[in-house]
Amino acid sequence: MHLTRFRLHTARSGARCLLSSPQAMHAAVMSSFPHILPTAEHTPRVLWRIDRNTTAEVMLFVLSPDRPDLTHLVEQAGWPAAATPDNPGWQTYAYTPFLERLEKGTAWNFRLTANPVHNARTRDDQPTKRTAHLTSRHQLQWLLTRQDAAGFRVLAKPEDRRHTEHGDEHQLIVRDQRSLNFGKRGVPGRVTLTTVTYDGRLEVTEPDALRRVLTTGLGKAKAYGCGLMTLAPVG
Incomplete structure (x- = not known):
């Protein structure tokens, strides 16, 4: 299992669009997994949550069996110009070791x-x-x-x-x-x-x-x- 954290750039229209519709956010989250097809009848359980800590600090958390690729979310609702190979704009952590403890x-x-x-x-x-x-x-x-x-x-x-x-x-x-x-x-x-x-x-x-x-x-x-x-x- 993997737990991923992504901060939304709330000043961007793309972020506001996603935050206004759980359906749009769900589609964006599921698009983070290239092997999952939108038409598939059976898909792995992926959980997500929005934490609104402050107006400027809005975090997306994603729990998934596989490691996601949030490049599209960075481009739509993050800071794409600040992304680097070492810091692509989101953080993913191995969750299974924590669960086992x-x-x-x-x-x-x-x-x-x-x-x-x-x-x-x-x-x-x-x-x-x-x-x-x-x-x-x-x-x-x-x-x-x-x-x-x-x-x-x-x-x-x-x-x-x-x-x-x-x-x-x-x-x-x-x-x-x-x-x-x-x-x-x-x-x-x-x-x-x-x-x-x-x-x-x-x-x-x-x-x-x-x-x-x-x-x-x-x-x-x-x-x-x-x-x-x-x-x-x-x-």
Whole structure:
């Protein structure tokens, strides 16, 4: 597995075009792998995520089985004149050694952009429909109900910093909620989805289960920038 980081040049129109459409970004990401044909029925799982750290610091992360070639993204949405053979405009790291070092009981900071949804019906005589969670409380619960199966436990805050009546007893925040509405090329209608970003601290409970989540994603809308969880050392 490989984890790739690419900074978008947000002042360029090409970058703004990609950031405005998850469908366009998905197509650009998948074009980074020359052996994957757009018409292929079965393609390897590729996860990606946009981190909007500041207005000028917007990062694309890509997790993939193979090493990508982001030359087209550099030309469209990066700094092509600054690219060199040693620094082509993106950084790719071997991810498998990191995954193999995950151990039970270790603590990590994590980030996840996800599409928290549930199945609900407006009337008893109607079938259930996939519906987005729109409040922070329900979005937090969406992640907390999945942590055991995903091989981790979100750590609790120290007792003197807990406010259980507000539902914030965990070292976890939900931010950057976005309502997306975009078209798919060649498909009638439009796609609508809600995304949020989770920042928090976790403890590994089942390393193999967590490895599966880190490599296959968590939740729905993985093609549209959701599901990729990354870890960083505590402190």
